[in-house]
Amino acid sequence: MQSVQPKTNWNLLLYASGDNAWHRPLYQGINDLEEKCDRGDVRVLALLDQPGIGARVFQLRPDGQPDRLTSPIVAEHGMTDMARPSDLRDFVTWAQETYPSEHTALVVSSPSGNDTLVCDQSHKQQITSQEMHDALEA
Numbered sequence: 619m620q621s622v623q624p625k626t627n628w629n630l631l632l633y634a635s636g637d638n639a640w641h642r643p644l645y646q647g648i649n650d651l652e653e654k655c656d657r658g659d660v661r662v663l664a665l666l667d668q669p670g671i672g673a674r675v676f677q678l679r680p681d682g683q684p685d686r687l688t689s690p691i692v693a694e695h696g697m698t699d700m701a702r703p704s705d706l707r708d709f710v711t712w713a714q715e716t717y718p719s720e721h722t723a724l725v726v727s728s729p730s731g732n733d734t735l736v737c738d739q740s741h742k743q744q745i746t747s748q749e750m751h752d753a754l755e756a
């Protein structure tokens with residue numbers, strides 16, 4: 619189990635379901651964000667699910683390498699169904715307990731449409747807006 623990290627003002631949590639055709643743009647977007655997260659009062663944690671790799675949490679830090687995501691991996695979740703509401707809730711709870719902050723913002727990134735907010739193609743599942751609401755209310 620990972621030890622509790624020092625408290626910060628803000629946590630920005632990225633929940634990126636890339637276990638689909640969108641994995642490359644999501645990876646590149648998170649890689650691009652590395653260079654923009656150089657503020658001491660904001661910690662950025664990105665849970666990225668990729669085909670054949672599984673879900674890993676990166677603590678984003680500037681690295682000067684625009685072609686590679688080199689931020690440290692702080693947790694590995696293995697093959698995860700990112701469209702299961704309990705997995706979203708577990709990620710947010712884990713982040714808040716392990717990386718305490720005064721404030722938390724959650725950004726969800728996934729190819730979706732209509733009422734679907736998260737889609738995991740390998741598990742053929744999705745999270746609707748109501749399921750997301752229920753997961754975050756728990």
